[in-house]
Amino acid sequence: MDVAEQIASGLASTGEVDGSQFLTFLLAGEEYGVDILRVQEIKGWNAVTPIPNTPEYIRGVINLRGTIVPIVDLRRRFGLEPMEYGPMTVVIVLKVMREDKSRVMGIVVDAVSDVYNVQDESLKPAPDFGSVVNVDFVQGLATVDETMVIILDIDHLLNSGELAVMDSAIEHK
Amino acid sequence: MSIDMEQFKATFIEESLEGLDIMEAVLLEMQPGMADAEEVDNIFRAAHSIKGGSATFGFSDISNFTHVVETLLDQVRAGEREVTQEAINLFLSSVDCIRDMLAGAQEGFEINLEQVAEVKAGLDRMLGSAPQAAVPAEIEPEATDGSPAAGGWKIVFKPFPDMLRSGNDVVRLFRELADMGEMIPKVELEGLPALVDMEPEEACLSWEVTLNGSIGREQVDEVFEWVDGDCELSITPLGDEKAPEDMPADKLSTAVEASPAPLQAAPLVENRRSNNDRRQGDRRKNRSSSENSSIRVGIDKVDALINLVGELVITQSMLGQLGEDFSMDKVERLKDGLAELERNTRELQENVMSIRMLPISFAFNRFPRMVHDLCGKLEKKIELKMSGEQTELDKTVMEKIGDPLVHLVRNAVDHGIETPEIRIKAGKSETGTVHLNAYHQGGNILIEISDDGAGLNRDRILAKAIERGLANNGDNLSDAEIFDFLFQPGFSTADVVSDVSGRGVGMDVVKRNITALGGAIDVESRSGNGSTFTIRLPLTLAILDGQLVRVGEQTFIIPLVSIIESLQVESSRVNAIAGSAELYKLRDDYLPIIRLYDAFGLKPDSASLEDGLLVVVEGHGQQAGLLVDDLLAQQQVVIKSLETNFKKVGGISGATILGDGTVALIVDIGGIIELSQNGRKCANSAAA
Numbered sequence: 001m002d003v004a005e006q007i008a009s010g011l012a013s014t015g016e017v018d019g020s021q022f023l024t025f026l027l028a029g030e031e032y033g034v035d036i037l038r039v040q041e042i043k044g045w046n047a048v049t050p051i052p053n054t055p056e057y058i059r060g061v062i063n064l065r066g067t068i069v070p071i072v073d074l075r076r077r078f079g080l081e082p083m084e085y086g087p088m089t090v091v092i093v094l095k096v097m098r099e100d101k102s103r104v105m106g107i108v109v110d111a112v113s114d115v116y117n118v119q120d121e122s123l124k125p126a127p128d129f130g131s132v133v134n135v136d137f138v139q140g141l142a143t144v145d146e147t148m149v150i151i152l153d154i155d156h157l158l159n160s161g162e163l164a165v166m167d168s169a170i171e172h173k
Numbered sequence: 174m175s176i177d178m179e180q181f182k183a184t185f186i187e188e189s190l191e192g193l194d195i196m197e198a199v200l201l202e203m204q205p206g207m208a209d210a211e212e213v214d215n216i217f218r219a220a221h222s223i224k225g226g227s228a229t230f231g232f233s234d235i236s237n238f239t240h241v242v243e244t245l246l247d248q249v250r251a252g253e254r255e256v257t258q259e260a261i262n263l264f265l266s267s268v269d270c271i272r273d274m275l276a277g278a279q280e281g282f283e284i285n286l287e288q289v290a291e292v293k294a295g296l297d298r299m300l301g302s303a304p305q306a307a308v309p310a311e312i313e314p315e316a317t318d319g320s321p322a323a324g325g326w327k328i329v330f331k332p333f334p335d336m337l338r339s340g341n342d343v344v345r346l347f348r349e350l351a352d353m354g355e356m357i358p359k360v361e362l363e364g365l366p367a368l369v370d371m372e373p374e375e376a377c378l379s380w381e382v383t384l385n386g387s388i389g390r391e392q393v394d395e396v397f398e399w400v401d402g403d404c405e406l407s408i409t410p411l412g413d414e415k416a417p418e419d420m421p422a423d424k425l426s427t428a429v430e431a432s433p434a435p436l437q438a439a440p441l442v443e444n445r446r447s448n449n450d451r452r453q454g455d456r457r458k459n460r461s462s463s464e465n466s467s468i469r470v471g472i473d474k475v476d477a478l479i480n481l482v483g484e485l486v487i488t489q490s491m492l493g494q495l496g497e498d499f500s501m502d503k504v505e506r507l508k509d510g511l512a513e514l515e516r517n518t519r520e521l522q523e524n525v526m527s528i529r530m531l532p533i534s535f536a537f538n539r540f541p542r543m544v545h546d547l548c549g550k551l552e553k554k555i556e557l558k559m560s561g562e563q564t565e566l567d568k569t570v571m572e573k574i575g576d577p578l579v580h581l582v583r584n585a586v587d588h589g590i591e592t593p594e595i596r597i598k599a600g601k602s603e604t605g606t607v608h609l610n611a612y613h614q615g616g617n618i619l620i621e622i623s624d625d626g627a628g629l630n631r632d633r634i635l636a637k638a639i640e641r642g643l644a645n646n647g648d649n650l651s652d653a654e655i656f657d658f659l660f661q662p663g664f665s666t667a668d669v670v671s672d673v674s675g676r677g678v679g680m681d682v683v684k685r686n687i688t689a690l691g692g693a694i695d696v697e698s699r700s701g702n703g704s705t706f707t708i709r710l711p712l713t714l715a716i717l718d719g720q721l722v723r724v725g726e727q728t729f730i731i732p733l734v735s736i737i738e739s740l741q742v743e744s745s746r747v748n749a750i751a752g753s754a755e756l757y758k759l760r761d762d763y764l765p766i767i768r769l770y771d772a773f774g775l776k777p778d779s780a781s782l783e784d785g786l787l788v789v790v791e792g793h794g795q796q797a798g799l800l801v802d803d804l805l806a807q808q809q810v811v812i813k814s815l816e817t818n819f820k821k822v823g824g825i826s827g828a829t830i831l832g833d834g835t836v837a838l839i840v841d842i843g844g845i846i847e848l849s850q851n852g853r854k855c856a857n858s859a860a861a
Contacts, residue, residue: 049836050727051815051822052773061819063830070819103818 019119024149025092025109028080033116033142033151038095040104042112045089059108069093071106072158083110096158105158116149118142123151181539185226186279190272192219197268203261214662217246218682222576223271229543235274238289241296242267263299266292286392287353325354325386325411326393331379336403349396354386470528478524485517533611534562536575540582544607547586554604555590561611566618570710577683581622581706582607589626589704599701613734623705629698634658656696660684717812719839721805722788725775728837730810730829735842737789739804742782757787757798764789767849768800772824778802792842812839824848
């Protein structure tokens with residue numbers, strides 16, 4: 001999909017015309033942002049129950065008030081050096097949309113940073129790095145106080161690869 | 174066997190009302206000339222379900238009416254008829270009619286037959302205009318006919334004094350008459366006693382009514398059906414001044430028993446708010462958001478819950494008080510309080526669970542009657558066997574599985590079982606058998622519908638699939654692939670469209686409903702020996718008796734039903750084939766050993782077989798020994814789906830939350846045996 005289109009649809013879903021709010025977090029020194037309306041809650045890191053035969057970046061599942069929520073380590077997802085989980089390590093619980101269904105997932109990040117208002121026009125599409133870096137997960141780049149914030153397209157990110165729900169899996173069962 | 178049809182009738186009506194809401198919503202969105210196949214399919218399915226259900230419960234009016242609607246829709250679906258605005262309007266008014274008829278069936282008041290007749294006439298008209306579809310002969314527009322008198326009717330109506338006590342309301346009768354045409358009532362005051370002698374509950378008046386308009390005799394009879402026997406009644410055609418003809422006494426139909434008249438008191442004037450208004454109100458209420466699913470819970474269960482919650486609150490405040498100034502001498506009271514709390518919590522849990530779980534007999538019980546009726550209709554001899562009726566199933570799952578089961582049983586009876594002559598020719602007993610069976614297996618509920626009929630005709634299905642362009646002539650297809658065509662929308666190999674089945678709706682609905690529940694359906698069939706449909710449903714919210722086992726630092730749950738026994742490994746009984754596949758000699762059997770830590774990629778306490786325990790399990794008809802580090806407690810666990818927020822994981826059927834709040838995974842025995850048979854291949858592809 002065209003990046004501009006994604007931005008447009010992302011903004012349409014927030015229902016705001018003049019910019020959206022993003023929650024930002026730190027990951028290996030970079031600041032990333034996610035649409036704040038998708039954030040369900042922020043909680044500290046707790047032990048998870050690993051799921052067998054899944055990739056390393058899926059840390060496992062936790063019990064979030066009776067719901068089984070999978071936890072994804074974003075560092076490992078991006079192929080970054082994994083970090084020891086410490087007191088600053090937080091899990092951001094997000095609502096991920098796929099078609100018309102929503103799922104709840106958690107992402108492990110280094111630390112939560114801030115909440116920014118970003119005007120639509122200051123959200124720039126990520127440059128195409130060709131095959132070197134996959135920018136599909138990037139909704140756009142925003143500049144706040146001279147620093148770059150990478151706005152993530154979480155629906156795309158958390159429905160890709162091993163996280164994709166295979167409808168066929170049910171049929172084969 | 175006596176079955177209380179009343180409870181199922183309520184279910185049917187509610188389901189039908191939901192179906193009507195869907196039909197209405199889709200119809201309202203439909204644009205003339207641009208019928209979306211999906212939309213038409215949706216309406217068609219809803220109509221089909223209503224027809225089937227109403228026939229089952231003996232509401233022949235509704236099923237006849239819906240059949241006409243369905244036939245029209247079928248033409249639209251097949252692309253033979255364009256959707257005009259007129260057609261949409263007609264369908265919408267049909268929806269209203271069906272809803273009125275349902276409401277009538279539910280509450281026992283009479284419905285506005287004129288409106289129904291009018292819509293039906295419209296439908297018939299549209300059907301009559303080319304293309305002519307196959308309308309089964311038994312569908313006669315009986316309500317519209319019945320010698321309409323050109324001029325109208327003269328009705329002399331003299332209620333017996335105690336007529337009002339039986340719940341009849343004269344006002345209602347007149348209102349209905351007035352709906353039919355121009356009504357000129359004339360009151361006879363002769364019987365009116367003096368005011369002091371008047372009994373308020375007695376009917377003292379009588380009427381002479383002139384009804385103008387082209388109205389069928391039956392319609393008029395229908396209005397007075399309820400008061401038959403409670404009054405003197407004569408109905409004569411206008412301008413025909415012959416001696417008044419007495420109303421035949423046998424007019425009182427058996428429908429009266431099925432739907433008792435509402436016990437209205439007899440306030441004559443105040444009750445002006447017409448039934449129509451009220452229904453319109455209900456309708457509006459029903460219309461809101463057809464997406465919302467609901468479960469029906471008896472008020473007594475809710476009351477019981479409220480009681481329990483009340484007790485819980487009392488216990489909690491008692492403990493709270495105790496905690497405010499606690500001293501060691503109050504330890505006994507604290508213990509008592511905690512025991513109380515535990516009891517309350519457990520009762521609360523049991524009650525909440527009991528709301529959702531019901532034995533599958535609720536879904537099965539409607540079949541004996543259905544099969545019986547179908548047998549009569551189709552002139553077949555069929556015995557219905559049922560087993561595993563006590564298998565518990567989540568209530569919402571049960572509700573959704575009801576319709577698919579009806580379709581499957583209907584198909585088995587209609588297409589599966591042959592007629593007695595053919596059966597005798599084929600060397601089988603005259604009486605066919607349809608077997609319904611339900612059981613738990615490896616975290617699933619399996620429902621089997623099998624018949625000993627002719628089985629599926631593989632070649633015919635294939636031919637039909639090729640004809641419909643679903644398969645190519647040269648394709649080399651397996652039986653399973655061919656049988657899968659049955660689940661395509663509109664696929665039917667039946668030669669004749671009957672009232673029972675053969676329209677090719679059904680199977681796709683069945684599959685859709687089952688996959689919506691996260692389940693699957695399999696077909697097995699051997700020509701001449703019948704077919705078996707197996708529905709596999711996950712236990713989305715079922716409870717499971719589980720054995721907690723420990724592997725390394727992880728706790729897993731093995732469903733207790735799968736466990737045959739647990740034992741310590743004697744190394745002398747272990748054999749290894751080709752150095753890798755390990756077998757354990759248990760009595761006379763050799764069991765494959767599955768090292769759970771290996772299958773799940775974990776670090777065990779010890780890799781030595783002697784240090785662990787072997788849990789002998791059975792799944793998918795195969796036995797295996799699972800090597801675990803330790804056996805922990807046995808407990809009931811609530812199954813939580815992994816798929817809600819994640820996806821299906823091989824060898825895991827779900828998850829649950831343990832007492833300490835952590836998540837434990839439930840082992841899918843069938844899955845893990847399969848996983849180990851496929852060796853690392855499966856695990857590798859999952860990790861890729």
